[in-house]
Amino acid sequence: MAAEDDSVIRLKDVSRTFRDFWLRPTVKAVDGLSLTVRRGEVFGLLGPNGSGKSTTIKMILGLLSPSGGEVTLFGLPPRTVAARRRLGYLPELSYLHPFLTAKETLMYYAGLCGLRRAVAAERARELLRMVGLTEVAGRPVGGFSKGMARRIALASALIGRPDLLVLDEPTSGLDPVSTKEVKTMIKALSAGGMTILMTSHLLADAEDVCDRVMIVNHGRSVAEGRIGELGTSLEDFFLAKVGDADDFVLADFLA
């Protein structure tokens, strides 16, 4: 019962079927998935390409509605303003407004989170310092490198001081130094009490930062457990559950 009270994200028997123009079902991306993410933990949603990770994330964010089952954030439907107030999201690509400067980007998202101008400016300064972009605060983000864009996107996700941070492939496309910085940041945020849900196909990254993982394949959960209790490396565990799936990019974690 205590565990249920602690839940930040709950998915109960959730499914999602995509349909064509004539409403005929085309793909069942998620099929009866249930999961619970508890307060303060770093939860990894792992799976090969096309396994339903992104669809699951979008349902958690309220960007997609489930075809069946129930999704709640902090006990609320994800599309409610109250649920979204406690949410931060870093998408797989940064999707920034290219004509805004780094500071304007943060001020914009701070405004959407309801922060007043003075508070937003202070928070933006703080986050720019944290992600190491103070020097380029006045430059349009359209000219940023991928790593810089990723860092400003992460700062945008954190601007509203969220209780839950959803990270979709947070280290995707980053060099080893930036990857290490991001992982350190995730650990620091988790240590500060933030709940984090991340997806990744880089198993080494997940192994480094996650407390608990779920492996999904073909829209279904195939395994779930704490990293320390797997009894083997995450890589072996993953391959055992998913098989030697051709669609899993081995090179990414063997590199």
Add this chain to the structure above:
Amino acid sequence: MISFWRIFSLEILALVRSRTLAMLTAASVAWMLAFPHLVRGDGTAAGARELDIHFSLGGVFALLVVALLSSATGAIARERAAKRLQLTLVRPVRYLSIALGKILAHVAVGAFVLAVSCGVLAARSDLGRSCSHVLSPVLPSPAEEARDMYDAYLKDPETPEAVRKAPKAVVLRLLTQRAVDHYQTISTNSSTAWRFDLSSAAGDGGPIAVRLRFTNQLEMRQDVVGDFRFGGLSATVSNMTQAVLMVPLAGQGGAPADGVLGFSNRGKTALMLRPRRDINLLTPADAFGWNLLRAYVALVAILAIVVALGIFLSAALGRPVALFVAIVLLVVGEMSPSVVEQYPDELETSIADRIGLVITRFAATVTRPVSSLSPLASLAKDECVEPREMARVALLGSVVLPFAFAILAAFALPRKQDD
């Protein structure tokens, strides 16, 4: 509220930094400045002025309609395609704020460009020039007249069976159209009178005139010979006119309290006119400057409706489809009143024609509250853009319709994301 202003300012920034605002302003000012040097009027000051307002300010307005519609239909759809919209949708911001912020930003840009263009027009115009209220005779509404005609038809034993069996709504619609065009015949050596409501006519003591305008499908050419009498004012007219005849009234004393205009036909032939269309009383109104301001407010309100429609379609559809649908709706809305007016005999047409007419009539009904006011035409002819009409259009265009479209857009936003 903060998030609403953030959406608004982001959209303004996008329009400024993409140079949309600068290009629209530059194109509009260039057109306003160049037009009078490119085209000559009919040689009269009034003709040149009419041409100038119609085509210079009208050109800018047309440009803004097209540009803002194009921009508005992409405002949400483009962000969705670039996946930036999802970053906004996961924030604690109401979907209604997103739609309203984008609508307001586009309207603000349109209002700014239009204000600059009106400023250019004002700089070369005599702002103190007086305008006229254009009053129509007080008559029963066409719908009331149609009901009376319908009752009379039913009582008449010679009424064809087809009319009796036809749906009442269809017959009433046809009779209403007929009532609008109902002709009054004034025989030789007889008199008639029309009453005008002078309560909205402001000025006392200024010039008052009668305007006869025989613009109908037959372009009738009539001899108008007779006497007009309006309280202490009168005029004798002896003229053959094809289109418009202005008859200034003069004399001792002012307008009558009851607003009755009398006419005695002294000509050799009967005079036929449609009181609802062909005769107006022109009474003094305020200055051109005020009229320009009212026309500006009405034009901005119309732009707001166009923009709000574009934002709704952008929320509900992909960009190319939204733009296509918006343009089709705009064309149907613009054409529908004249189609309905010229093609009312649906009783004898095919199924396809009937469907087309139902759609066109619906479009005409929906757009009538706005299309009934023509601020540019009124401004060009020095006719008063009536404050009450302007207020109605402003309320519809600035509040009611944008809010309604914003609610629809807010409903469509998360659902379209589901596709």
